[in-house]
Amino acid sequence: MALHLLKLCVGPATIEDLEQRIARNRDEAVQAGRDPSTSHVTRMVPKRASAIAGQGSIYWVIKGTLCCRQAITAIEPFTDTDGINRCRLVLDPVVVPVNPRPCRPFQGWRYLTARSAPADLAMGRTDGLADMPESLRRELSVLGLI
Numbered sequence: 001m002a003l004h005l006l007k008l009c010v011g012p013a014t015i016e017d018l019e020q021r022i023a024r025n026r027d028e029a030v031q032a033g034r035d036p037s038t039s040h041v042t043r044m045v046p047k048r049a050s051a052i053a054g055q056g057s058i059y060w061v062i063k064g065t066l067c068c069r070q071a072i073t074a075i076e077p078f079t080d081t082d083g084i085n086r087c088r089l090v091l092d093p094v095v096v097p098v099n100p101r102p103c104r105p106f107q108g109w110r111y112l113t114a115r116s117a118p119a120d121l122a123m124g125r126t127d128g129l130a131d132m133p134e135s136l137r138r139e140l141s142v143l144g145l146i
Helices: 014-033 134-142
Strands: 003-007 040-041 058-062 065-079 086-091 096-102 107-111
Touching: 003 065, 014 040, 014 058, 014 065, 058 134, 065 134
Parallel strands: 003 058
Antiparallel strands: 003 107, 040 086, 058 065, 065 086, 065 096
C-alpha cells in the first residue's frame, strides 16, 4: 500500500501560484543548464522511503487547506556543499487538486496513509466541486461544508 507525505507549502497562496513556481524553477534551470526536474529538498530522509518513492505523493497544505498533491518519483539522499545531509524528493511536475480539507500548521512533514489521503478532484464530477474556483472550495472546506 502506498504511503504519502503531508507538507506545508510555504510561499504560494493558491494551487495556481504553486504551478507558476514550478514552471519558473524549471525555466530557470533550463536557462542555467541544470537539471529541470521538479524537486523539493528536506533535511530528513523519510524512514519509510521504500513505501513512498514511485508509489506515493506529497500532499501540499496551502494557507491552512490540504488542497493538492504531486507524485513522488524518487527519493535521493545527498550531502550539500556545507556537509549537511539532506533529501531530495523528485516530484512529478503535474499538480493534482484533491478534495480540500482544513489542516493545522505543523513543522516538517507527516506521513499520510492511502486510506487517510483525500481523493483527487476529477473534472466533470456531478457535484461540480472540481469546477469551482479554488478559493470557494477552500472556504467551503474551512466551514466544514465539503
